[in-house]
Amino acid sequence: GGLQPTHFSEQLANELAPHMDGISNAVNSSYGFDPKEIDYPIKIALSPVVLACLSGCLYKNITQQAPNCKLELASWTTSSAEEIQKGDVLLGIAYQLPYISKEVYAQKLVDIEGRLFVRREHPLKQAKVTPQDLAGYEIASLITPGWNDSFSQASQILEAQSVPHRVAFRSEMVLAIIDVLMNSDMYMPHSNLFPIHNYPNLRAIDVDVEDEIKMVGVYSHIHIKNRNNPLLTWLNNVVQDALKEQLNK
Numbered sequence: 001g002g003l004q005p006t007h008f009s010e011q012l013a014n015e016l017a018p019h020m021d022g023i024s025n026a027v028n029s030s031y032g033f034d035p036k037e038i039d040y041p042i043k044i045a046l047s048p049v050v051l052a053c054l055s056g057c058l059y060k061n062i063t064q065q066a067p068n069c070k071l072e073l074a075s076w077t078t079s080s081a082e083e084i085q086k087g088d089v090l091l092g093i094a095y096q097l098p099y100i101s102k103e104v105y106a107q108k109l110v111d112i113e114g115r116l117f118v119r120r121e122h123p124l125k126q127a128k129v130t131p132q133d134l135a136g137y138e139i140a141s142l143i144t145p146g147w148n149d150s151f152s153q154a155s156q157i158l159e160a161q162s163v164p165h166r167v168a169f170r171s172e173m174v175l176a177i178i179d180v181l182m183n184s185d186m187y188m189p190h191s192n193l194f195p196i197h198n199y200p201n202l203r204a205i206d207v208d209v210e211d212e213i214k215m216v217g218v219y220s221h222i223h224i225k226n227r228n229n230p231l232l233t234w235l236n237n238v239v240q241d242a243l244k245e246q247l248n249k
Helices: 007-028 050-065 080-086 153-161 174-182 228-249
Strands: 041-046 071-073 091-095 104-121 138-142 166-171 187-189 202-207 216-224
Touching: 041 050, 041 080, 041 138, 041 228, 050 071, 050 091, 050 228, 080 091, 080 104, 080 138, 080 166, 080 216, 091 228, 104 153, 104 174, 104 228, 138 153, 138 174, 174 187, 216 228
Parallel strands: 041 071, 041 091, 138 166
Antiparallel strands: 091 216, 104 187, 104 202, 104 216
């Protein structure tokens, strides 16, 4: 089944970490970082809630500053955290994961607000609905691997308020869910990050629930050894700026 660290080795690693951080800071501060000098592959894993909303903006912002980098945007999967540990993925953007290795460092970038999306001719005509207004309508749920593989957050909210509902469709692909929306009266729970301006046949609906229920953080995930790396600092800033730009559209 593999090797596991002993208690002594874990204690030793914790005691050595501050000293290793000091060495890392000394090394990283000894040379100037310039993104224009990046001429190697950069692989970023994006969760489905981000991938369909941010790819174009992120590509533009990164390549403008690092025109020679070989950018690869991949979909976040259940193995992405492990790939970050192995160094196969440099940066991951996803919700805060419930179970994650101590080797993966998570940092909040922005908070996003939950919204619902329906076809333009959907029977729900209000711009803002209560959970009770959703009774009888089915959910098309977006799966974020490693976060909601076996549940729907919208379903949990409706369940808590005794609102009849059913999750009728689930997918990791936003385009698949959009296709289902266009052919049904389902609704897709997503967020204000969704680029509704690119989908004229869809409408956004706000939900009248408490902010702590419909607000969720988007986090960057990197190997803990890279948290002082200027390359990762730059990437975090670029991704955060792209997220804010998308939220302000």
